[in-house]
Amino acid sequence: MFAVTALRVALPLPLPHLFDYAPPARATVDDGWIGCRVRVPFGRGHAIGVVAEVGPPEIDPGKLKPASERLDTEPLIAGELLASLRWAAGYYQRPLGEVLAAALPVDLRQGKPLPDTAPLAWRLTAIGAANLRQLRSGGRPRQLADWLAEAGALDAAAINQRLPDWRPALRSLMGRGFVEECLGAHALRTPERAPPALNPEQAAAAERIRQALGQFDPILIEGVTGSGKTEVYLDAIEAALSRGEQALILVPEIGLTPQTLRRFQQRLPVEVHSFHSGMAEGARARAWTAMRRGEARVLVGTRSAVFAPLPQPGLIIIDEEHDSSYKQQDGFRYHARDFALVRGKALGVPVVLGSATPALETLQLARSGRLAHVHLKKRAAAARAPHVRVLDARRQRLTHGLSEPAFQAIAECLQRGEQALVFRNRRGYAPALLCHDCGYRANCSRCDAALTLHGRDRLICHHCGHRERAPTACPDCGSLALMPQGAGTERVEVALAERFPDAPLVRIDSETTRDHGDLARHFDTLGQGAGLIVGTQMLAKGHDLAKLSLVVVVTIDEGLFSADFRAAEKLAQLLIQVSGRAGRAQAPGQVLLQTHHPEHPLLATLLAGGYPAFAKLELAEREAAGFPPFAHLALLRVDSHREDALQLFMREAHAAARAIVASDPSLSVEVHAPMPAPMARRAGRMRAQMLLSAKLRPGLQAVLRAWNAALFELKSGRGVRWSLDVDPGDLY
Ligand code: ADP
Ligand code: ZN
Ligand code: ZN
Numbered sequence: 001m002f003a004v005t006a007l008r009v010a011l012p013l014p015l016p017h018l019f020d021y022a023p024p025a026r027a028t029v030d031d032g033w034i035g036c037r038v039r040v041p042f043g044r045g046h047a048i049g050v051v052a053e054v055g056p057p058e059i060d061p062g063k064l065k066p067a068s069e070r071l072d073t074e075p076l077i078a079g080e081l082l083a084s085l086r087w088a089a090g091y092y093q094r095p096l097g098e099v100l101a102a103a104l105p106v107d108l109r110q111g112k113p114l115p116d117t118a119p120l121a122w123r124l125t126a127i128g129a130a131n132l133r134q135l136r137s138g139g140r141p142r143q144l145a146d147w148l149a150e151a152g153a154l155d156a157a158a159i160n161q162r163l164p165d166w167r168p169a170l171r172s173l174m175g176r177g178f179v180e181e182c183l184g185a186h187a188l189r190t191p192e193r194a195p196p197a198l199n200p201e202q203a204a205a206a207e208r209i210r211q212a213l214g215q216f217d218p219i220l221i222e223g224v225t226g227s228g229k230t231e232v233y234l235d236a237i238e239a240a241l242s243r244g245e246q247a248l249i250l251v252p253e254i255g256l257t258p259q260t261l262r263r264f265q266q267r268l269p270v271e272v273h274s275f276h277s278g279m280a281e282g283a284r285a286r287a288w289t290a291m292r293r294g295e296a297r298v299l300v301g302t303r304s305a306v307f308a309p310l311p312q313p314g315l316i317i318i319d320e321e322h323d324s325s326y327k328q329q330d331g332f333r334y335h336a337r338d339f340a341l342v343r344g345k346a347l348g349v350p351v352v353l354g355s356a357t358p359a360l361e362t363l364q365l366a367r368s369g370r371l372a373h374v375h376l377k378k379r380a381a382a383a384r385a386p387h388v389r390v391l392d393a394r395r396q397r398l399t400h401g402l403s404e405p406a407f408q409a410i411a412e413c414l415q416r417g418e419q420a421l422v423f424r425n426r427r428g429y430a431p432a433l434l435c436h437d438c439g440y441r442a443n444c445s446r447c448d449a450a451l452t453l454h455g456r457d458r459l460i461c462h463h464c465g466h467r468e469r470a471p472t473a474c475p476d477c478g479s480l481a482l483m484p485q486g487a488g489t490e491r492v493e494v495a496l497a498e499r500f501p502d503a504p505l506v507r508i509d510s511e512t513t514r515d516h517g518d519l520a521r522h523f524d525t526l527g528q529g530a531g532l533i534v535g536t537q538m539l540a541k542g543h544d545l546a547k548l549s550l551v552v553v554v555t556i557d558e559g560l561f562s563a564d565f566r567a568a569e570k571l572a573q574l575l576i577q578v579s580g581r582a583g584r585a586q587a588p589g590q591v592l593l594q595t596h597h598p599e600h601p602l603l604a605t606l607l608a609g610g611y612p613a614f615a616k617l618e619l620a621e622r623e624a625a626g627f628p629p630f631a632h633l634a635l636l637r638v639d640s641h642r643e644d645a646l647q648l649f650m651r652e653a654h655a656a657a658r659a660i661v662a663s664d665p666s667l668s669v670e671v672h673a674p675m676p677a678p679m680a681r682r683a684g685r686m687r688a689q690m691l692l693s694a695k696l697r698p699g700l701q702a703v704l705r706a707w708n709a710a711l712f713e714l715k716s717g718r719g720v721r722w723s724l725d726v727d728p729g730d731l732y
Pocket of ligand 3: 444445446447449461462463464465466682683
């Protein structure tokens with residue numbers, strides 16, 4: 001019998017199977033198709049997918065439709081990357097087509113051809129090399145020829161760095177046949193800056209990574225803010241480059257500033273490519289493609305840069321590895337740090353995780369010996385650790401949220417000609433609007449949440465974006481005593497402007513600051529003299545503020561009592577990061593922590609023993625409570641317009657999970673009862689969730705595979721939106 005071989009295509013659809021097609025007319029099917037993009041007829045139109053397998057179709061061969069077009073002659077996603085993405089699709093319970101689509105830049109996902117990437121470069125010809133000395137020494141053509149002789153090849157960007165207005169010199173060299181064009185894949189440039197001499201701690205860390213090159217070796221660098229982690233990364237990247245290898249550096253969303261990129265570019269002998277959501281699609285596709293072709297040697301990017309191809313892999317670095325922006329919060333909910341570790345293992349390269357406040361998961365891996373642990377305990381550039389003081393707000397009169405001792409410290413800071421950062425992690429004027437007479441609170445009509453007051457009279461829901469005018473009288477009792485409750489960044493700004501009318505004052509939150517350009521303008525306004533910054537966690541990273549010597553944390557009390565199991569960890573990390581902003585340069589830093597709960601154990605531990613003491617205590621609590629990293633979780637998140645549809649699906653999903661677990665008790669997975677989500681209604685939709693937990697991953701994975709398949713079969717699933725979140729970042 002004649003076996004039919006089909007293209008088994010992964011399409012970006014929320015369906016758990018592949019789609020079978022015949023090859024386009026006259027084409028034959030072989031393994032060379034796997035990893036290539038194809039355009040296929042789908043529904044009434046077309047879709048772009050990636051061939052995941054070739055083999056016998058699962059549908060009747062007579063019903064196979066031919067694919068319309070093969071878009072790649074060679075596999076676009078191949079080898080290790082394809083294997084790692086298949087693993088991720090399985091681990092995160094996500095259809096392969098969606099995973100592959102997420103891994104590709106939008107232009108490539110939509111079927112565009114691979115972009116041109118190689119910049120043009122120039123090199124000496126044999127004639128040029130032999131006759132170089134004929135050129136007048138000191139003249140521009142000679143300078144340029146000497147550099148080309150030294151570097152091998154230079155592209156326009158590299159020549160620009162050294163010789164302004166170099167085109168005439170180049171034309172003359174080319175006219176004499178001394179120089180020719182070539183592709184600038186490996187054009188080297190001379191770093192603009194020499195590295196500082198590493199201190200002994202940095203040198204030991206750098207040496208540890210150098211030793212690891214060439215094999216999978218995960219290394220945690222726990223270094224206090226300002227300890228010079230970036231210098232250690234740069235040293236390791238150079239070592240990988242000199243072995244002819246590529247380096248991938250992941251940074252958090254707010255960490256990828258033009259300053260960060262410039263710092264890498266100034267110090268490395270190759271072009272540094274970037275990859276982040278703020279880039280035009282064309283530029284993203286070029287960076288990805290340049291990595292795949294081996295033309296790009298260094299890529300610095302945010303979360304999804306973890307999907308960059310690494311044909312000559314050398315090193316993966318994850319800066320601020322604890323940062324929650326590494327976890328994708330919808331669709332394909334991967335964790336970039338975890339995926340980087342999987343890739344590092346498959347590629348046989350070291351993975352460096354750096355942080356001042358490592359994730360508890362990471363610390364536990366280090367404790368159990370699965371990760372090397374290197375410490376940087378000293379600040380590098382002679383700066384001292386900031387002094388932290390708790391300010392008991394209970395017996396203080398607060399003016400727009402700020403106590404008198406806080407105002408006092410700010411006044412002194414300004415008098416010294418220095419800058420103060422007032423940190424408040426809530427934007428808007430006030431987090432709630434209350435009636436003083438009857439207790440009414442202005443709530444969102446579509447969410448179970450209070451509306452935030454912005455300015456004097458706008459109420460905005462921070463969860464669904466709903467807006468309305470603030471009422472002038474209480475809708476319940478008619479009283480005029482409507483009072484803003486608490487203080488957001490706007491209100492703190494008002495307080496500071498009233499008290500310090502002459503000091504430059506900037507507010508930095510998502511309303512005043514959309515991008516790095518806005519941020520740079522704010523810092524220009526602020527200048528280099530005395531001044532004030534109010535802002536949210538946008539300020540926790542990035543810009544070096546040399547004049548900043550005081551950080552006032554207005555309150556973090558909401559975080560102290562959050563129900564989420566990760567809340568304490570996130571709060572401790574944020575406090576340490578924000579505190580680290582103080583005294584990065586000459587001025588010694590001071591941190592004032594204003595709180596109504598000065599005796600809270602989290603604060604006491606953090607103050608007495610720093611992050612390591614906190615982490616030790618918190619890990620013990622997680623272990624006692626059976627939370628990660630001592631258990632593994634998966635959360636089913638469901639929402640619907642209709643309460644009855646939601647209830648029905650939750651009941652059936654729960655029964656399905658129970659049945660799977662009952663069929664094989666050795667799996668040892670705990671199935672928790674369905675619950676309303678902590679915010680049970682958002683944007684008009686009812687929300688529920690259900691948790692599975694297990695001591696060991698393999699058992700949980702086995703249950704999830706069966707459960708995911710069962711959920712797709714449930715008819716009640718059509719009335720709801722559902723998704724599985726494996727290793728959820730939080731339970732909200
Ligand atoms: P981290 O990334 O750990 O917060 P950075 O690498 O940004 O620290 O270094 C903090 C500051 O110290 C930077 O201004 C950096 O230029 C400087 N620095 C780092 N290492 C050294 C060194 N060995 N000698 C002098 N200055 C250094
Ligand atoms: Zn009222
Ligand atoms: Zn809302």
